[in-house]
Amino acid sequence: MKLLTCPMNGTRPLSEFIFGGELREAPDQKTCTDAEWAAYVHNRHGAPGDKKEWWYHSPSGTWFIAERNTLTDKVTRTYLFGQKNLGEENVVEEESK
Amino acid sequence: MQALDIKTIVPISPVAHAQPRDSAKWDVVNNMEIAVEFANADIEQARKKVLGVTDVSCFERYGVKGPQASQWLADHELAIPSNPNSWTRCDQKTLVLRLGSSEFLVEDQLGGLASKKLANNTSRIAGVYKVPRADAAFILSGREVLNLFSELCSLDLRATSLLANDVIMTQVAGVSAIVLRQTINGEPVYRLWCDGTYGPYMWEVLIEIATELGGGAVGLASYQN
Numbered sequence: 329m330k331l332l333t334c335p336m337n338g339t340r341p342l343s344e345f346i347f348g349g350e351l352r353e354a355p356d357q358k359t360c361t362d363a364e365w366a367a368y369v370h371n372r373h374g375a376p377g378d379k380k381e382w383w384y385h386s387p388s389g390t391w392f393i394a395e396r397n398t399l400t401d402k403v404t405r406t407y408l409f410g411q412k413n414l415g416e417e418n419v420v421e422e423e424s425k
Numbered sequence: 426m427q428a429l430d431i432k433t434i435v436p437i438s439p440v441a442h443a444q445p446r447d448s449a450k451w452d453v454v455n456n457m458e459i460a461v462e463f464a465n466a467d468i469e470q471a472r473k474k475v476l477g478v479t480d481v482s483c484f485e486r487y488g489v490k491g492p493q494a495s496q497w498l499a500d501h502e503l504a505i506p507s508n509p510n511s512w513t514r515c516d517q518k519t520l521v522l523r524l525g526s527s528e529f530l531v532e533d534q535l536g537g538l539a540s541k542k543l544a545n546n547t548s549r550i551a552g553v554y555k556v557p558r559a560d561a562a563f564i565l566s567g568r569e570v571l572n573l574f575s576e577l578c579s580l581d582l583r584a585t586s587l588l589a590n591d592v593i594m595t596q597v598a599g600v601s602a603i604v605l606r607q608t609i610n611g612e613p614v615y616r617l618w619c620d621g622t623y624g625p626y627m628w629e630v631l632i633e634i635a636t637e638l639g640g641g642a643v644g645l646a647s648y649q650n
Contacts (some may be wrong), residue, residue, distance in 0.1 A: 329579070340595060341596075343596065344595065386596075386601055387595050387603075
């Protein structure tokens with residue numbers, strides 16, 4: 329069973345979670361060019377590697393960030409958005425058994 | 426054509442569609458029609474000791490969230506659990522569940538009035554938002570209850586893992602649910618809430634396993650006395 333740790337609810341089966349896409353910072357609409365905005369809207373960074381992703385724990389309605397290597401599927405950290413610098417208690421590992 | 430007065434309509438338990446309409450005894454509790462007796466008292470007592478499943482969707486409930494929700498509940502003299510995912514009892518007749526840092530579920534047990542008082546307060550406070558609740562709610566009792574959960578839930582819900590005041594939000598039978606341990610009339614039981622639209626499904630699953638394990642449906646009347 330694959331497991332993922334919600335920063336609010338603890339370690340749970342992956343079936344309780346919904347993937348919400350990569351965390352991407354939008355360019356400033358007032359200053360960016362049309363090409364930059366079009367790239368943000370239409371293009372995705374598909375190369376495997378370390379990504380920050382939105383995940384949703386559906387039973388509790390908790391959105392959070394998971395740092396995951398999309399090549400190895402290894403999750404190194406999960407935390408609530410805006411709380412990435414909290415202590416080690418928020419560092420979680422994906423496990424399998 | 427006669428006008429329909431919505432105030433005269435008595436809501437029915439969200440679980441009712443899965444329950445026997447003819448063989449069970451029904452009553453109106455907290456303005457909701459609910460099954461109060463499925464078999465005679467001796468049979469229901471025996472089921473409760475093995476694995477009893479009771480529909481308590483009629484308990485009054487009130488949900489609230491927002492940055493000022495905690496203070497607002499405290500202003501209404503309700504005890505507030507200090508940590509997310511925990512619960513506390515208030516005046517012995519009301520459960521206050523903290524579902525997150527700023528979201529709460531208040532549920533009156535039989536005879537409790539706190540939820541009704543909160544619902545009657547219609548004043549609008551900044552940072553306090555009502556969360557409409559339409560839960561199917563159950564009491565699970567008896568010595569086989571952990572065997573039931575082992576078939577439906579991937580978490581360890583034994584007393585050593587699920588502490589007395591813990592609230593667990595997880596999936597039960599594939600449905601998002603809230604689970605906690607409680608004591609009613611000195612009897613340790615588990616409580617289960619899920620969305621009301623899943624109520625009939627959840628009831629059927631619970632009753633199927635309960636029956637296999639020697640238990641069954643228990644009416645609300647067994648907790649009213």
